[in-house]
Amino acid sequence: MAEKGIVVPFEEVDLMTGDLKSVAFRQKNPMERVPVLELDDGTCISESVAICRYFEELQPEPALFGRGPIGRAMVEMWNRRLELGLFFHVAQHFRHLHPKMAHLEVPQVAEWGRANKPKALEMLVLLEERLGRSRFVAGDEYSIADITALVGIDFMKPARIERPPGLDHLARWYAEMVARPSATA
Numbered sequence: 016m017a018e019k020g021i022v023v024p025f026e027e028v029d030l031m032t033g034d035l036k037s038v039a040f041r042q043k044n045p046m047e048r049v050p051v052l053e054l055d056d057g058t059c060i061s062e063s064v065a066i067c068r069y070f071e072e073l074q075p076e077p078a079l080f081g082r083g084p085i086g087r088a089m090v091e092m093w094n095r096r097l098e099l100g101l102f103f104h105v106a107q108h109f110r111h112l113h114p115k116m117a118h119l120e121v122p123q124v125a126e127w128g129r130a131n132k133p134k135a136l137e138m139l140v141l142l143e144e145r146l147g148r149s150r151f152v153a154g155d156e157y158s159i160a161d162i163t164a165l166v167g168i169d170f171m172k173p174a175r176i177e178r179p180p181g182l183d184h185l186a187r188w189y190a191e192m193v194a195r196p197s198a199t200a
């Protein structure tokens with residue numbers, strides 16, 4: 016939204032105190048997760064990528080889901096790779112190992128949490144190779160795939176997964192990403 020200059024009112028929900036399990040919230044998202052985009056007509060859209068696609072349709076520029084059949088397929092391919100191959104594993108490591116998540120992730124299975132770390136790191140190596148050949152994750156233009164990668168990498172910190180040294184292309188790309196005004200919006 017910051018990349019597109021879209022501003023909407025925000026309401027914070029406390030994840031830790033059970034607000035997401037209330038009847039009122041479950042009517043908005045039975046999956047009991049944020050974010051949820053609530054429209055004036057009462058429609059509720061959850062799932063981050065669905066919300067992003069809604070804004071892309073409303074305001075196509077700058078295009079964050081690619082341009083043309085190949086460009087759009089490349090963005091979809093890389094975004095899914097990063098969501099399922101990086102973000103998911105970092106989140107699982109966090110959810111199954113962090114003591115504060117014990118009441119939200121039931122059952123918390125530490126061994127499963129640990130099993131996710133090498134998978135996340137494998138994806139980082141693949142990303143390093145990709146960024147050695149491409150300025151942005153999905154090609155010549157910034158896209159949602161860069162956003163998903165950035166969120167996944169930043170989430171490694173609270174998930175207590177250290178970024179391995181020597182990933183120079185990733186470091187070059189990361190510096191460029193965090194310099195964008197949207198990264199601190």
Ligand SMILES: N[C@@H](CCC(=O)N[C@@H](CS)C(=O)NCC(=O)O)C(=O)O
Pocket residue numbers: 030035047048049050061062063064119
């Ligand atoms: N697939 C969902 C995941 C949403 C999600 O996991 N949200 C977290 C916060 S970032 C949450 O609501 N956690 C509450 C819980 O685990 O109970 C999306 O992309 O929006």
